[in-house]
Amino acid sequence: MNLNKEMVLKIIDNALREDIGTGDITTQAVIDQDQEMTADILAKEDGIIVGLDVAFWVFEYLDSSVEFRPLVKEGERVARGTVIAKVSGLTTSILTGERLALNFLQRMxxxxxxxxxxxxxxxxxxxxxxxxxxxxxxxxxxEKWAVKLGGGANHRFGLYDAVMIKDNHIRAVEGIQEAVKRARQNIPHTMKIEVETESLADVKEALAAKADIIMLDNMSFEMMEEAVRLIANKAIVEASGGITAENIIEVAKTGIDVISLGTLTHSIKSLDISLNF
Structure with missing residues (x-):
């Protein structure tokens, strides 16, 4: 995937409408309209910096005359105390865009x-x-761009770009083989089919249905090892569910091909980053 500017600008527009509303009251009341300043954007802890382009687009959207100068590369690891960018221009524009630009930078x-x-x-x-x-x-x-820049890979982007047959799909049509059969009848021949499995019986049924990718959902290490043995390279094997920093090495040892982690995006601590004049 690429960071599509047009899509990002829609996000920025909505976020600025939410934040500014009818105007930045404090800045308008306190700051001279023609005042200009330069600010440093500072990493206050070690980490990987992602979102510099997005931060720039926030300021650019507000005021095209604002100058945004990155001092590190997108995806670069930095130490606490590193100045990662400088912003110059109207003080009012910098103050109005500060919080949103930092929110994106910190989360990404x-x-x-x-x-x-x-x-x-x-x-x-x-x-x-x-x-x-x-x-x-x-x-x-x-968020998926940030995963990619952090050295991870992207699963499907949405419901529209890949077939992933989950437990409720299977229950709705009474079986994995029936679900896979229906999927094959209704998708292009170029598209792969992934099936979520919860037991070794499910794995055997997914193999019989010739699924391209078999997800092992919330399985024990022993069950994962047996599933990998059963699959024997006939499909890509993905592990998901209940995987943490404490057990991920044991999961990797089972021989699976892919580990999918919701925690990469739903349970993260934003990096501490500030903007200072």
Whole structure:
């Protein structure tokens, strides 16, 4: 995926409407309209910086005359105390855009930093760390971009770009094989089919249905190992559910191909970043 500016500008427009409303009362009341200043954007803890373009687009959207100068690269790891960018221009424009620009930078950098941490835990194993659809509504493109810059990979973007047959689909049509059969009849031949499984019986049924990807959902390590043995490279194997920093190495040891983690986007700590004149 790429960071589509047109999509991001729609997010920025909505966010600025929410934040500014009828106007930045404090800034308008306190600051001279023609005053100009320069501000440093500072990383207050170690981490991976993502969202510099988005922060720039916030200021650009408010005032095209604002100058935004990144001092580090997108996706670069920095130490606490690093000045990551400088912003120059009308003081009113900088103050009005400050909070939103920082919100994006902090959250995206937090996601990238957490992704890099999980990736480092399994660096010795041939396994991919991927995200899920458990993202903040309306911010998916930003959060998935941050995962990618943190060294992870992206799962499907939405319901429209991949087939993923989950437990409720299976219950609704009374079986994995029937669900896969219906999917194959109604999708292009170029599209893969993923099936979520909860037991070894499910795995065997998904294999019989010739699923392209088999997800092992909330399985024990022992069950995962047996599932990998049963699948025997006939499908890509994904593990999901209940995976934490404490057990991810044991999951990787089972021989699965992909680990999907909702925690990359739904349970992150934003990186501490500030803007100072």
């Amino acid at each position: 950098s937090g996601i990238a930093t957490q992704t890099a941490y999980y990736r480092s835990l399994v660096k010795d194993y041939d396994v991919r760390i991927v995200d899920t659809r458990k993202t903040t509504p309306g911010l998916r493109i930003l």
